[in-house]
Amino acid sequence: MSGKARWFDPETAHIPQEPSFRRQLPVSNMFLIKQELGTFERNHPNTPTYDASQGDGGATLGGVPSEELAKALLSFAPKTQTTAYGRPNGDSRVRTVLLENYWNLDTIGFTPDQILVTDGGRDALQKWYQAIHMLTGKIGLTVVTSAAPWISYAHGTYVNGFNLLCAPAQSKTNLCMSPDGITEAINIAGHADALIITTPDNPTGKWYSPAEIKALIERARFHGINYILVDLMYQLVIDDDVPLYNWSDMLLSLSAVDRACVTLLDGLTKSVGASNIRMAHLVCGSDKLAKTIQSIASHTVLPNFLGEACALEVYSSSDVRNHPWVKRITERTSASRNIFRREMIAHGYNFIADQGYYAFVDVTKWLHRSLRPDQFFNGALANTTMSIETVKDLGSYLACNHGIAIVHGTPFLQPNYIRFSYAQDPATTIAAIERFDRALKSIP
Numbered sequence: 001m002s003g004k005a006r007w008f009d010p011e012t013a014h015i016p017q018e019p020s021f022r023r024q025l026p027v028s029n030m031f032l033i034k035q036e037l038g039t040f041e042r043n044h045p046n047t048p049t050y051d052a053s054q055g056d057g058g059a060t061l062g063g064v065p066s067e068e069l070a071k072a073l074l075s076f077a078p079k080t081q082t083t084a085y086g087r088p089n090g091d092s093r094v095r096t097v098l099l100e101n102y103w104n105l106d107t108i109g110f111t112p113d114q115i116l117v118t119d120g121g122r123d124a125l126q127k128w129y130q131a132i133h134m135l136t137g138k139i140g141l142t143v144v145t146s147a148a149p150w151i152s153y154a155h156g157t158y159v160n161g162f163n164l165l166c167a168p169a170q171s172k173t174n175l176c177m178s179p180d181g182i183t184e185a186i187n188i189a190g191h192a193d194a195l196i197i198t199t200p201d202n203p204t205g206k207w208y209s210p211a212e213i214k215a216l217i218e219r220a221r222f223h224g225i226n227y228i229l230v231d232l233m234y235q236l237v238i239d240d241d242v243p244l245y246n247w248s249d250m251l252l253s254l255s256a257v258d259r260a261c262v263t264l265l266d267g268l269t270k271s272v273g274a275s276n277i278r279m280a281h282l283v284c285g286s287d288k289l290a291k292t293i294q295s296i297a298s299h300t301v302l303p304n305f306l307g308e309a310c311a312l313e314v315y316s317s318s319d320v321r322n323h324p325w326v327k328r329i330t331e332r333t334s335a336s337r338n339i340f341r342r343e344m345i346a347h348g349y350n351f352i353a354d355q356g357y358y359a360f361v362d363v364t365k366w367l368h369r370s371l372r373p374d375q376f377f378n379g380a381l382a383n384t385t386m387s388i389e390t391v392k393d394l395g396s397y398l399a400c401n402h403g404i405a406i407v408h409g410t411p412f413l414q415p416n417y418i419r420f421s422y423a424q425d426p427a428t429t430i431a432a433i434e435r436f437d438r439a440l441k442s443i444p
Helices: 030-043 066-076 092-103 121-136 151-159 179-189 210-222 247-252 287-299 305-315 324-346 391-402 426-441
Strands: 115-118 142-145 163-166 194-198 227-231 262-267 280-284 358-362 417-421
Touching (some): 092 280, 092 305, 115 121, 121 151, 121 227, 151 163, 163 179, 179 210, 324 426
Antiparallel strands (some): 262 280
16 A cells, blocks of 8 residues: 545645435426326327427427538537537637627627536536535525526525525516515525526516616625526527617626626527527626636536537527527417417416416416316326316326326426416417316316
8 A cells, every 4th residue: 555545635625514404306297297198198099289398499399400400510510639628618619609799798898708608507507506605615505586486496506505595476476576575585584695587487487677687686786695697598589579688788787896796697498499409608797706617617517519519500690589590499489479378368367478488377266176077087296186186286187188288386386377388389389278278177
């Protein structure tokens, strides 16, 4: 035996062992929802089913054809050393077009080093959480979100030793975050460390105006929140009459200190239906945060080659909003969104459907209902088969008995709502709404 065992880090840098109780992380219900649709298909083999549960534009809207992916990849790939390692923060060509062409942030002094390409949105979030942990040296930090958070915010923060605090909604029918909601959350916790704003929102579809976003950021900073992430994964999936955010103006309207606290997240998953390409990126107001995330990437997950090729193809466009890959998704989603609003108003539903992929529908009056014997069902998610007590039961009933899949609101802390994805062809959206309405009206 040569030498002695020794610590890599000096004792002053050791992470203390602090045992604490941790809850079990649930597995996504996505596959169970599809299993319940299978129940309907077995019982009704000649009847179509409608999956309004997932925002998977690569599946429901076709995404990017393989020949176009191949062309982008060949255009991006170098002639020599084609399969060499890339940079942990992403190819410089991609970061430059993002900075100068997509965000136009070079005009206010940002540099390509403040942009980090990641292996999808979840990877970006994990690296942001990890960087906060590295820069603060703390666990048990508090992250504030809206009253109806995307479920992966809850579990992604928890994996990193953070606690999620949901700011109260403005009202039972208006679930968006407000400055006063942030203050109320701070009053409960005493302090918060990070804030996540999502626009357009998942699951509610809420689109925040630039003035609303600025007000949220400034209230967070008033309360000493130093890390603010604006999740913009759906920002291109909007109606034609909705303006794109001008982030150079929005960031410039903040003080230099506040601007350094803001990180922007965007990517191709939703805007071009590139669900399996895994391309997202972060824009960091803070050089220190950007360098920390780059260091984390160099020891964990590097950007993927195909994702960067697709990013260069889309973000090099002189008009990203009208790039064919984007329009292929946004035109049909916008048409479906308008159909959804029209039809659901005509049927008398209360819902939120601003922008993005999703609507959030209030189903309160269909809960706590008994079913007829011929309506009993056997679902993978439901707690009961003879009545609809909860929104989870309702989701199983819709899938098993009527072949329409949605996501129940319980994971979003909204047990009276369901999430309905209209990221479909308009004809499919019309048929799915008809099936949904007929199913609810069949409940005694």
